[in-house]
Ligand SMILES: Nc1ncnc2c1ncn2[C@@H]1O[C@H](COP(=O)(O)OP(=O)(O)OP(=O)(O)O)[C@@H](O)[C@H]1O
């Protein structure tokens with residue numbers, strides 16, 4: 001453990017001075033004034049749209065149409081009509097969408113973080129060496145089987161069973177001959193590459209898939225889709241956290257009699273908590289705000305909040321800014337609440353004291 | 358199962374009970390390579406039940422690797438490890454009944470001291486009441502009982518080290534494995550913990566394999582020392598044996614501080630002739646390239662002409678308890694330990710004298726000790 005020698009600013013290189021964070025309280029007054037002004041302006045810039053949405057939810061149509069008004073009771077008289085319409089008259093649609101969004105976001109996030117962090121842990125701790133040839137063999141056989149199903153009209157169950165059997169036999173026979181193999185880095189990159197594809201490309205296949213298994217417009221369909229779509233992000237982020245945990249701790253736990261799973265559960269997960277919290281929050285926000293996939297997969301029963309918002313500018317009554325604002329305001333609340341709850345875990349220093357430094 | 362005997366930690370009965378149940382550890386022809394580097398070479402060790410055996414060697418010689426193989430954390434390439442009467446060579450770590458103190462302590466940062474110490478018992482499924490009692494007893498043994506509610510980050514280095522120790526002793530394992538547990542403590546604390554460790558091992562009577570690169574630690578702690586260089590065992594013996602009767606040049610040079618002095622030469626007509634020296638040898642070493650070694654504390658500085666050879670004083674250092682005189686002979690430096698009130702002029706000519714029993718002869722090329730000759 002070393003303490004930074006306290007060099008005077010002049011002794012440090014320009015580089016060091018540029019990249020050392022300054023403490024506002026220690027700046028000269030002029031700089032302080034400038035920094036505070038900039039910070040306040042930026043805050044206003046960020047917060048103003050939220051304020052605008054908030055007051056718009058209390059406006060009548062005329063107040064919106066006659067021009068931008070910003071000060072309630074002075075420029076316009078606030079009214080609860082949009083809130084009443086959404087939560088008393090039309091409450092069923094609103095509350096259903098709200099409940100859908102919450103259920104889908106929670107379950108997909110839970111599933112995705114659970115599976116993703118286990119995958120990330122495995123990638124961080126176990127060295128995999130999938131053979132390039134085996135993968136190519138699998139892909140090749142699957143293509144042949146698909147063609148057989150589509151062109152020759154083979155029953156898909158038979159085709160798949162035969163394909164898998166052929167793959168197993170060939171892989172066992174040829175496996176030792178394949179030399180080129182991939183590593184964990186390749187697997188990791190393959191996972192994140194799934195996110196490089198724009199979602200619009202896969203929307204139609206996904207739609208067809210759920211249509212075929214009769215899951216369109218169900219919670220399950222959205223939960224599964226979001227879990228899969230967000231999985232690479234979880235794996236990517238959590239991998240970094242797991243890699244940074246000293247291996248000694250896990251080995252020590254192993255010697256103390258813990259199983260691999262107990263080690264993961266009792267030692268690794270608690271230490272990865274900040275990463276887990278940040279990842280959970282990010283994935284949840286992604287699921288909460290997702291629009292494109294929801295638009296295709298859900299129609300009425302499983303409709304989510306983003307769809308509801310979008311629906312407000314498509315009706316015959318024109319764009320319902322006030323109703324849209326109400327929905328946006330209630331959409332913001334759970335995310336902020338979640339951020340506040342998870343914030344407590346997103347702190348540094350969990351590893352402090354683990355190993356002598 | 359009894360976790361903690363009811364007797365006081367120091368009771369003779371407990372000691373006897375532990376001694377009786379202590380297990381021996383036998384390592385046979387152990388090998389390990391990482392890629393092309395052969396890190397552990399044909400290691401053979403026989404740790405007796407209840408013995409404190411220290412693996413001593415310079416940094417990077419494969420000590421940690423050997424210890425990790427005993428723990429089961431590193432796969433054994435060839436050879437066998439037997440604990441008591443069980444062959445544990447391929448057993449996973451948790452079934453080996455060994456406890457390890459890591460070079461880095463490896464404390465669980467999100468658990469309190471009490472939870473850290475109690476973790477092995479929790480894994481054994483021991484109920485909370487028995488566990489709490491055992492944790493308190495173990496903590497008392499390492500003087501941590503007032504810190505049980507703290508987290509590792511709130512502890513000093515020495516306290517962390519003791520938590521790691523307590524976590525190892527609470528289980529009453531067959532063998533303790535310790536990887537340089539004192540290396541990150543300051544000198545004073547290290548001395549104190551050394552005594553603590555020795556006392557504790559004596560009380561518990563548990564077979565201990567201890568790794569260090571510090572020869573003082575090895576000398577003070579060990580029943581026997583195994584000196585390793587480049588992954589191969591050089592000598593195994595009590596601290597006295599390896600110090601007084603080194604098997605080869607490496608051991609002779611590694612043990613002792615300041616280290617042994619060496620003079621190279623060739624034997625002709627029963628005389629050892631090298632740069633600046635010409636000594637009479639007994640025994641039959643005609644024509645051999647030999648290295649003569651003598652320890653700083655076995656030699657003394659005398660008036661010129663009265664010693665075995667003459668040389669110039671290079672430097673005189675007072676350490677408080679003694680004076681270290683460095684002398685130079687044809688660019689080679691030797692150190693001689695003299696009493697604290699010794700004084701000498703730098704660059705003056707002096708003689709160096711030591712008893713013939715204190716001169717060690719080695720084969721310069723193979724490094725092996727030559728026992729068939731002596732300085733006359
Ligand atoms: N996992 C590994 N992969 C490759 N090489 C390794 C690995 N672990 C250790 N080594 C190498 O093996 C040699 C012995 O390492 P080891 O950690 O056993 O040394 P040591 O005697 O404990 O040293 P120190 O006193 O510095 O702890 C070193 O050269 C090291 O670089």
Ligand SMILES: [Mg+2]
Nearest residue numbers: 420421460536
């Ligand atoms: Mg080591």
